[in-house]
Amino acid sequence: MANQRMLGFVHTAQRMPDKRPATERRQDFAEIYARFTDERANEQANRCSQCGVPFCQVHCPVSNNIPDWLKLTAEGRLEEAYEVSQATNNFPEICGRICPQDRLCEGNCVIEQSSHGAVTIGSVEKYINDTAWDQGWVKPRTPSRELGLSVGVIGAGPAGLAAAEELRAKGYEVHVYDRYDRMGGLLVYGIPGFKLEKTVVERRVKLLADAGVVFHPNFEVGRDAAMADLRRKHVAVLVATGVYKARDIQAPGCGLGNIVPALEYLTTSNKVSLSDTVEAFENGSLNAAGKNVVVLGGGDTAMDCVRTAIRQGAKSVKCLYRRDRKNMPGSQREVAHAEEEGVEFIWQAAPEGFNGDTVVTGVRAVRIHLGVADATGRQTPQVIEGSEFTVDADLVIKALGFEPEDLPSMFGEADLKVTRWGTLLIDHRTKMTNLEGVFAAGDIVRGASLVVWAIRDGRDAAEGIHAYAQAKAAVPVAVAAE
């Protein structure tokens, strides 16, 4: 396979890995795509045009060296491809599965721009790194020397885990505190298994533990310890707590039973998939089986809810979104998957109220006209007079977005500065908050975002912490290299 000429896009069409039929997918929570065969990965990687200025890399938040690992894959040099791939990304097989590639690397592939269909970058990234796991190439990054300094990380989502891995490799003693019983944040309790199987996250967490990262599950900062305690214990503390306050809807009937927040619904479903017994699922309140389900919202969370409800055996699943298909925030690929699986989208429709005595029986909605664009360039939704209609519903799931919790009061640190959105204010050069030695990364800084951005932030914060800790401890930087 050596010395492939690349530029294969001129004679080879874009092909995704095989996708399981929708009828089969509806029955379980397993991932929907198979892995590329060696031949298909080689053929698809070979389509890359090896651009001088690779826009895929420019638009990848972790600046993956995509053209190089595509070329190495096309040449059958997979272990080298793996080395290049993991050099910039702590969880490449996770990004390969769940990045919205159509908005990032693949959306900016030059071949896509010239209508040939992008190189299937995400699927090749997944293929390279799943192969690396199978072959035993993925090893814990234990440090060559201990620095004798410890760092506390609050939150075991992708931002906290990426920072923990980087800091441990540099020689820090790293303690990760999380209020959940399992590590992974939204990777484990938000994102459903049909996008990301949980074993993929578990093996990463184990790898970090094998490298010496110390995990403290069921440990909520603000309840089990104050921030001040952690600041005393560690040379630096990283806040990577994500955003968990669900946006709500105020409308007549919004207090009825069976109107539930998206994350409660998805977390329950994920716990059940992990064989936990959850009372709210057992008693049916967070179980869509046999129900008419209406999901409110048009983002990735809404897509995960509709597709979860299908798998739980809902009678019908409808998604109500106030804008049209091309203006929805969720990935177009996910919408297509949902439609294949039997979800009905009601575009340009907004809820006005809920029917029912004690529990919801229907959603009252109105049709929306998209008017002229506002200052942000988005068309303003306007209610169409006299367009009221009702959708039957036994379960309504609110997927309207997330906001930060009130961290200054949760942490007992009234001086901790936040932005007007409640996200933590940091110095973007150092990643430090206004509190000495307290850093922040991921959704708690950006607002609800993406896994790959959380990884990037975690890596950057690790660099900021390292520079800070070295200066403080006056340990020569050279000894800290991996």
Ligand SMILES: Cc1cc2nc3c(=O)[nH]c(=O)nc-3n(C[C@H](O)[C@H](O)[C@H](O)COP(=O)(O)OP(=O)(O)OC[C@H]3O[C@@H](n4cnc5c(N)ncnc54)[C@H](O)[C@@H]3O)c2cc1C
């Ligand atoms: C349903 C859903 C689907 C998504 N799908 C995708 C997708 O397909 N692709 C994609 O790229 N992104 C997706 N996202 C977004 C992505 O999951 C987040 O951007 C990412 O997980 C943010 O990482 P984080 O580390 O900042 O926070 P999180 O992953 O939220 O992790 C934060 C951790 O901090 C812990 N924590 C919070 N407060 C405390 C405290 N006081 N003490 C101790 N621990 C605490 C939490 O328990 C949690 O484990 C999705 C989000 C949701 C909600």
Ligand code: SF4
């Ligand atoms: S990390 Fe995400 S954006 Fe970057 S190459 Fe992989 S799939 Fe594309």
